[in-house]
Amino acid sequence: MTQAQLITLLEQLIKDRTSVKNNRSNVATEVAREFIKQAKPAVSAAIIAELDENYTKENLVALAKHARKMVSANEVWLGSLQLNLPYTWLNTLDTNAPKAKLLWAVAVIFSLPSVMQKFHETLPRELQKAFEKLTWLTEAKVDVLGKLIGENMLTPGNSSRYYQSTPEMEAIYKVLPHKSTGWGGSITLSWPKNIREFLRNTYPQPSDYHIKTIEEPPAHLARWEEGEVVIFEEIQKLLAYRLQDAIVINASGKVAANAFKKMRKTLGIREFLPDNEPFSLLRTLCLAQVLAAYAPAKNQINVDSLEILKQLQKTLLKELKLLHLLNDLKNHGFVNMYGYKQEAEKTLIEIMERLPSNKWVSIENLVAYAQIHDLQMLPTHDYSSLAYEVPSSNSSYSEKMHVNSNNLYSFVQHPALLGGLFLMAALGWLDIAYEAPTGQFGTNYYSSFDGLRCVRLNDLGAHIFGHSGKTYTPKVNKATQELIFDDKSLLIFCDPENAVAETVLANYAERVSNTRFLVTPQTFLKDCKSKAQLSAKISLFQKSVAPNLADNWHRFFDDILSKAEPFIPTNDLVVLRIPPANQTLIKLLAQDEVLKSIVLKAEGFRILVPQNQISKLKSRLRELGYLMA
Known part of the structure; x- marks a missing residue:
């Protein structure tokens, strides 16, 4: 036509x-x-x-x-x-x-x-x-x-x-x-x-359609490549710190801002940027928040270090809120997380699963790849209450600005991805190359994580995210090597400069000098309410604190286990108390042959009656002129 x-x-x-x-x-x-x-x-x-x-x-x-x-x-x-x-x-x-x-x-x-x-x-x-x-x-x-x-x-x-x-x-x-x-x-x-x-079908695929690897990050960047070793030095004391409820958590589930300095000092946590004051607690922040979400019950963890890390990975899909890593934002407590389905956390795990093993990838490529493949990072749908502070034009005070749909990506979505990757590095699953953000917050950078430049999935991360079917052998836990367990007594020796010994041993022993801790039945039974809890606590102690103990320790454990729950509880007896002044009833219970066949005498004017004999007791008492309810 x-x-x-x-x-x-x-x-x-x-x-x-x-x-x-x-x-x-x-x-x-x-x-x-x-x-x-x-x-x-x-x-x-x-x-x-x-x-x-x-x-x-x-x-x-x-x-x-x-x-x-x-x-x-x-x-x-x-x-x-x-x-x-x-x-x-x-x-x-x-x-x-x-x-x-x-x-x-x-x-x-x-x-x-x-x-x-x-x-x-x-x-x-x-x-x-x-x-x-x-x-x-x-x-x-x-x-x-x-x-x-x-x-x-x-x-x-x-x-x-x-x-x-x-x-x-x-x-x-x-x-x-x-x-x-x-x-x-x-x-x-x-x-x-x-x-x-x-x-x-018209435009050529962009280069960022695929994840691209690079040989090495730029030379000027700082690197965190020791995380795979460090996490096995720290994980048990981190867990012990969590079990002591030492991490202060707000009602929103976010770790209190004043908890990080104490946690880093107490546990001796190694940081990404230890000497850069505005960003000197980033790793502690990440570890504290994932531990707060983990929230295990006391004395009910029977896992080794690698299993703890695997459980923390599962926590990402259940309880962790990546939004809580964004400490540059205010008003977290006003955010409604009801019905939130871990969408950003699932996206983070999917990105981790797509990363190549032991290959550096630039953040620029990874962010573009995520955008192309619709891997969205939105850690909350209720963001209108979130705010940030910037210097006012007067410069004598800060001005509060709100997150809205126009700046949501800059202040929430992009930082959630970067913060999630920093969290993966904090747990020893990623190696990263990074630098400290510079300039003015809200203008030149939008979160403390904006300096991330490259990531590399290491062997531990590949194992955690299912890249390798090979058996993974964790690094030796150096924290346990710093403690010496006596083979003749229940004393534990440590260097006086050991900053974490008290934290690791607090739930098991008491300090008796600056170099010694003593384990007693009283200290070890602390917080145990059942034999099962005691058994779990012994198992945790042996795996996380002292994997190779002398025979005297095993005899101690056998002894306290044998003494656990010494009585057999019974629910088939009813305890009744006789008024001491009712001598007639006391004499009747002592002389009446029917009553004597029903009740068992106990101390303190008490009698024991089997449950199946209560009706018979009531009937006999009625015959004798007594009414029993």
């Missing part, structure tokens, strides 16, 4: 359909079936429907402006393709044209990849970048897409810094499908499903 015939056919179909008032909003979609049947155009009904649903007339006018340039420069070539689409309509349609006509006129750019490529070439450079980048994202907030293409997509004066600010996108980007919410809302851009698939 010629262009004139195509235009005439569509004009008639649109005219017929617009006479039906109920269908005015999607006329282009309504005529698609008949037009496709007659003209067989090189565009699907699904794409027409998506354009109709996601583009306003104003957006189509903007799109037509760019499409007109492409048609004008390639009209002869387009004619050779037999597209059967009315693209020459673009030469005559103006801003007053009906939406349906504009839509069918611009539909040509979604016909063939080669046509879209020609259209792409006519776009301004910033719009080319936006088209292509958005193709490989499921959706993106306007500020996120702007950062990815290196452009400010919001109009001047439109900043995500201000609470409840109304965003406005630059006119050039309105050719992209987008949805806006009202006052204080956000702008979300997203290609509809069928159009996105068409574009993905």
